Amino acid sequence: MALHTTDGESVDPFTDIFALPVSDEALPKYQMPEHRTSPHAVRALIRNELALDGNASQNLATFCTTWAEPEVHDLMDECLGKNMIDKDEYPQTAQIESRCVHILADLWNSPQGETTMGCSTTGSSEAAMLGGLALKWRWRQRRQAEGKPADKPNLVCGPVQVCWEKFARYFDVELRQVPLEKGATGLRPHQLREYVDENTIGVVAILGVTFTCDYEPVREITAELDLIQADTGLDIPVHVDAASGGFIAPFLDPGLVWDFRLPRVASINASGHKYGMAPLGVGWVIWRSAELLPQELIFKVNYLGGDMPTFALNFSRPGGEIVAQYYNLLRYGKQGYRAIYETAARTAQSLGQEVAAMGPFTLLYDGHGALPAVSWTLTDPAAAGFTLYDLTERLRMRGWQVPAYPLPPERQETVIQRVLIRHGISRDAIALLAKDIRTAVDHLTGGPTHAAAQPGFHH
Numbered sequence: 309m310a311l312h313t314t315d316g317e318s319v320d321p322f323t324d325i326f327a328l329p330v331s332d333e334a335l336p337k338y339q340m341p342e343h344r345t346s347p348h349a350v351r352a353l354i355r356n357e358l359a360l361d362g363n364a365s366q367n368l369a370t371f372c373t374t375w376a377e378p379e380v381h382d383l384m385d386e387c388l389g390k391n392m393i394d395k396d397e398y399p400q401t402a403q404i405e406s407r408c409v410h411i412l413a414d415l416w417n418s419p420q421g422e423t424t425m426g427c428s429t430t431g432s433s434e435a436a437m438l439g440g441l442a443l444k445w446r447w448r449q450r451r452q453a454e455g456k457p458a459d460k461p462n463l464v465c466g467p468v469q470v471c472w473e474k475f476a477r478y479f480d481v482e483l484r485q486v487p488l489e490k491g492a493t494g495l496r497p498h499q500l501r502e503y504v505d506e507n508t509i510g511v512v513a514i515l516g517v518t519f520t521c522d523y524e525p526v527r528e529i530t531a532e533l534d535l536i537q538a539d540t541g542l543d544i545p546v547h548v549d550a551a552s553g554g555f556i557a558p559f560l561d562p563g564l565v566w567d568f569r570l571p572r573v574a575s576i577n578a579s580g581h582k583y584g585m586a587p588l589g590v591g592w593v594i595w596r597s598a599e600l601l602p603q604e605l606i607f608k609v610n611y612l613g614g615d616m617p618t619f620a621l622n623f624s625r626p627g628g629e630i631v632a633q634y635y636n637l638l639r640y641g642k643q644g645y646r647a648i649y650e651t652a653a654r655t656a657q658s659l660g661q662e663v664a665a666m667g668p669f670t671l672l673y674d675g676h677g678a679l680p681a682v683s684w685t686l687t688d689p690a691a692a693g694f695t696l697y698d699l700t701e702r703l704r705m706r707g708w709q710v711p712a713y714p715l716p717p718e719r720q721e722t723v724i725q726r727v728l729i730r731h732g733i734s735r736d737a738i739a740l741l742a743k744d745i746r747t748a749v750d751h752l753t754g755g756p757t758h759a760a761a762q763p764g765f766h767h
């Protein structure tokens with residue numbers, strides 16, 4: 309049989325993958341190959357290339373799911389062909405999406421959890437766009453009803469994730485970002501009064517600030533807006549970006565009032581693929597009650613059969629993530645989510661203690677009270693003898709991804725480091741990381757461990 313042809317059909321099936329013609333040259337990067345190749349060979353070669361990516365279980369920079377039970381893998385596989393937009397062909401997938409919406413509405417204490425509106429999205433970014441659009445439409449309706457101009461909408465927020473900057477730019481809304489005060493981990497309520505006015509479509513409060521991992525005080529933010537309303541008559545709704553906190557606070561801190569228990573909270577988004585533990589590609593946006601979602605934003609589509617309402621930026625999307633989200637909600641229940649995140653929080657807190665004890669660091673967030681995470685900065689950057697960027701690089705040599713980055717512009721001189729603990733990151737892995745941080749600091753400062761780190765040296 310022919311061995312040296314690029315036409316997969318005539319290759320000897322016993323040929324070793326790495327002796328195939330396709331393995332004898334670099335993979336095509338600019339043009340589609342003329343011929344077929346064996347699936348095993350292509351899979352092996354692509355896998356080899358993917359092995360150069362970082363190891364997801366050592367990526368402590370991401371909030372996103374990197375570990376799932378085998379049952380989730382099975383369900384994802386079975387759902388490969390399910391298009392969630394096609395609610396006529398896949399009515400049960402649509403049912404499951406709707407159940408997730410109502411379960412989350414209930415988890416976040418909607419007064420009308422069983423009837424309120426909401427939908428799945430590709431993530432919190434799309435969810436933020438939809439939440440922002442609803443705010444913009446409602447503000448415009450209000451302004452038009454009052455016979456007032458509605459051409460200069462603004463949105464007020466603290467140090468937000470980039471999705472809100474995108475929303476503002478893509479949908480022509482002025483983003484009024486309240487600067488981070490010194491020592492603050494997010495928006496402080498007393499700052500609001502200066503920024504809101506009659507053109508404010510809403511305030512975004514963040515449950516789990518991307519930079520620091522802390523929660524913004526949603527209850528106090530709404531209380532300040534109550535005072536502002538009493539003084540000025542401005543009735544400004546709040547959207548809570550609970551991308552990460554939406555799946556943490558209900559379990560770790562059920563007494564924290566941040567959700568639809570606050571009448572001013574109009575909508576909430578969360579990333580199912582972050583602490584919701586679903587595979588990548590699903591987020592949620594939920595309105596407090598159905599009338600808060602303007603009807604004009606809902607399209608009716610009939611070309612898939614039936615007459616389907618849709619509110620989304622995308623059309624076709626995979627159904628598997630939604631099914632996996634439902635699986636997680638049923639599989640773990642509140643008890644399971646609580647147990648997983650109590651463990652994650654203890655792991656984060658233990659790392660916080662270790663980092664605090666090392667000497668050069670000051671914790672910005674110690675893992676208590678908000679996300680299972682820790683963030684820190686150098687106490688005295690000038691005297692430390694190294695930067696957090698140096699430390700990031702040293703840790704990277706051991707495979708750890710621990711990002712260093714500056715705070716938002718007004719506090720850019722402060723560089724911080726952040727570690728997120730999520731499902732699948734064990735206490736042991738973090739103990740190993742702590743040891744690697746010590747070793748790296750000693751290396752960078754010429755400290756004790758460095759001198760003692762001879763092969764075979766034991767205490």
Ligand SMILES: *Cc1c(COP(=O)(O)O)cnc(C)c1O
Pocket residue numbers: 371430431432433434469471514516517518549550551552579591
């Ligand atoms: C991650 C994150 C987002 C964006 O969410 P995606 O699901 O990645 O699109 C928005 N806001 C906050 C606070 C986040 O942490």
